[in-house]
Amino acid sequence: MENDILNIRDMSIHYSTPRGTLKALRHVNVSVPKGKIIGVVGESGCGKSTLISAIIRLLAPNANLASGAITFDGKDLFGLSEDEMRGLRGTDISMVFQDPMQTHNPVLTIGRQMTDIQYRDDMTMEQKTKRAVDMLTQVGIPDPAARLNQFPHEFSGGMRQRIAIAMALMARPKLLIADEPTTALDATLEVQIIKRLEELQADIGCSILFISHHLGVIAELCEEVVVMYAGEVVEQGSVREVFHSPQHPYTKALLECDPGHIKEKTRNLPTIPGEIPDLVNIPAGCAFAPRCPRVFDACHTQRPEWTRIKEGQHALCHLAGKEAVQ
Amino acid sequence: MLKFATKRIGLALVIAALSVTLLFIIIHLIPGDPARTMLGPRATAEMIADLQARMGLDKTLVEQILIFFGNMLRGDLGMDIFSNRPVATIVFEQLPHTLALILSAIAWSATLGIFLGCFSAVRRNSLADRITGVLAVSFIAAPAFVIALYSLLLFAVKLKWFPAIGAGEPGDIGDIIWHLVLPSFAIGLSWVGYIARLVRASMLEIMGEGHVRTARAFGLPENWITYRYALKLAILPTVTVIGVGMGFLLSAAVFAEIVFSRPGLGKLVIDSITTRNYPVVMGSVLVSTILFVASTTLSDIVNAILDPRIRQAK
Incomplete structure (x- = not known):
């Protein structure tokens, strides 16, 4: 606990919708230790975005915290006033978003946007500009001083994502939340950005919560991984354990679907048949049961327990720990 | 920027020449x-x-x-058939009155409209937003000449707060403004509603965009995000609409000038049409046309100043 910069305990987030209560996150536990990089994987609709929005408390107006709490650096985030929370955003907690083409305001220069976010710092405009230039140099933007006068549309997607990283790390935050920062970029850029992020993380010493559905990137960058499915954490553990001996059938299926794991030439890429359950009417028992290849009777009626497999690996499955999932 | 402006002004000249030609032909066809x-x-x-x-x-x-x-x-622009004075002189005598009317109407209605639009957008779906919405739609629905008549009856005839007719003593700025209030109110009111709805819609769209989320994630103050970040984008469609709106205001000004017996282009056109004073009709419609082309061009240039993507478009 003391070593965690971020600790999410038993958190449930519900949305009130015309159809009823949508339980987007249910009893989620995630902790991010100081100075570590934690990965979160899961397919679209698994609650990754809600998780991030909850941490920076920028949830949609129809969302509410149904249970649990988030502790960041010793503070209960949902207990803070709006102003206190805003004080943390961009200083202690920073974010890099998925789509670099939408991250920046199109009618303001990059320089203006980079100096604006330093509004809390008691520095002259020259000092703020210098800091922006230094940061752009660190993420590898050539001729940064001149480029500060340019507008977002004059940069490529990769450049814009570097700028987003520069902005997020400029205040030397304690926690960086990276929401699929490389999904919108091509593969060569992805490697460059990941490398740069790793270097900067080591330099600043911040923790990173890295959200991705690219398993290769998670394996490369993170020490621990959290696998999410339909609003629940289904498996959690060190990257080595989870990737080499996955305990939850969903994790296993996810790994099999990763194109990086496919060795033979095939016409049909593997998929997980079926769809994510309707989060307004969640089936009794295990949420993954309708799609699970190893489903048996109890899965449809009983909720699985959060089971400890070994030190640092847990899974939410009736079969977890009982036998190796084949 | 210079390149954009030059190109746009060149285009405006071509449009102006074509519309003047068309105008000439139409007048020629009048029996x-x-x-x-x-x-x-x-x-x-x-x-x-x-x-x-x-x-x-x-x-x-x-x-x-x-x-x-x-x-x-x-x-x-030819000679007035009846007074034998140059049409250009007559038109340019009337032009300042109409320009003052239109520009004052645009100025107050855009200011209030933009404010109301932002006000509604940040209080989306609240009671205040709904009331503003109803008011805005009522303003849009009310024809300028009806507003002109009723405001004349109420504020000039009954309450005697404002003068009923004329454009004020020439040279006396206070008196001129005094005479401008009611007609400007009459033709600007529907624009308040129109601009308020437009700004609200574009603000709501922009406030949902990724860059606003970024600004919030960096802890920028909400007022700052609304007025310095989002409004700068939300204002773009409004500028275009105001540019085109000059044309509608020119025709609304005709009503206002008749109702308030104000001198101006509108009144001049009506008077010269009824007396078949063709050179004057031609001259005043020509100046209105050029005014309209100029205002749309100006709004394009203002948009380019506000939005670097337009400015730098190839």
Whole structure:
């Protein structure tokens, strides 16, 4: 606990919708230790975005915290006033978003946007500009001083994502939340950005919560991984354990679907048949049961327990720990 | 920027020339002979032919258009049939009154409209937003001449807060503004509603975009995000609409000028149409056309100043 910069305990987030209560996150536990990089994987609709929005408390107006709490650096985030929370955003907690083409305001220069976010710092405009230039140099933007006068549309997607990283790390935050920062970029850029992020993380010493559905990137960058499915954490553990001996059938299926794991030439890429359950009417028992290849009777009626497999690996499955999932 | 402005102004000149040509042809097609109208019912055929020759009406349409353009470039818009004064002088006597009316209407209605739009957008779906919405739609629905008549009856005749007719004592700024209030209110009111709805819609769209989320994630103050970040984008469609709106305001100004007996282009057009004073009709409509083309061009240039993506577009 003391070593965690971020600790999410038993958190449930519900949305009130015309159809009823949508339980987007249910009893989620995630902790991010100081100075570590934690990965979160899961397919679209698994609650990754809600998780991030909850941490920076920028949830949609129809969302509410149904249970649990988030502790960041010793503070209960949902207990803070709006102003206190805003004080943390961009200083202690920073974010890099998925789509670099939408991250920046199109009618303001990059320089203006980079100096604006330093509004809390008691520095002259020259000092703020210098800091922006230094940061752009660190993420590898050539001729940064001149480029500060340019507008977002004059940069490529990769450049814009570097700028987003520069902005997020400029205040030397304690926690960086990276929401699929490389999904919108091509593969060569992805490697460059990941490398740069790793270097900067080591330099600043911040923790990173890295959200991705690219398993290769998670394996490369993170020490621990959290696998999410339909609003629940289904498996959690060190990257080595989870990737080499996955305990939850969903994790296993996810790994099999990763194109990086496919060795033979095939016409049909593997998929997980079926769809994510309707989060307004969640089936009794295990949420993954309708799609699970190893489903048996109890899965449809009983909720699985959060089971400890070994030190640092847990899974939410009736079969977890009982036998190796084949 | 210079390149964009030059290109846009060049285009505007072409549009202006085409619309003036079209205008000339339309006026030419209006039934009735100006020479016959001028000379009255007892004129002989020789007298009419003589006047037609002096007015250039015996030449072909193409010749007439070319002569008209040549004169126009020298600032000569022909002579008033009745007073025998140059049309250009008459039109430019009236123009300031109409310009003052239109510009004041745009200024107050855009300011209030933008404010109300932002006010509604940040309080989306609240009671205040709904009331503003109902008011805005009512403003849009109310015709300018109805507002003009009722505001005249209420504020000028009954309450006597504002003068009922005229444009004020020339040279006395206070008096001129005093006389401007009611007509400007009458023609600007529907624009308040229109601009408020437009700004609200574009603000809501922009507030949902990724960059606003980024700004929030960096802890920028909400007022800052609304007015310095989002409004700068949300204002772009409004600028275009105001540019086009100049045309509608020109026609709304006609009502206001009649109702309040104000001098101005609108009143001049109506008076000269009823007396078949074609050179004056032509001259005043021509100036209105050029005013309209100029305002749309100006709004494009303002948009380019506000939005670097337009400015740097190839």
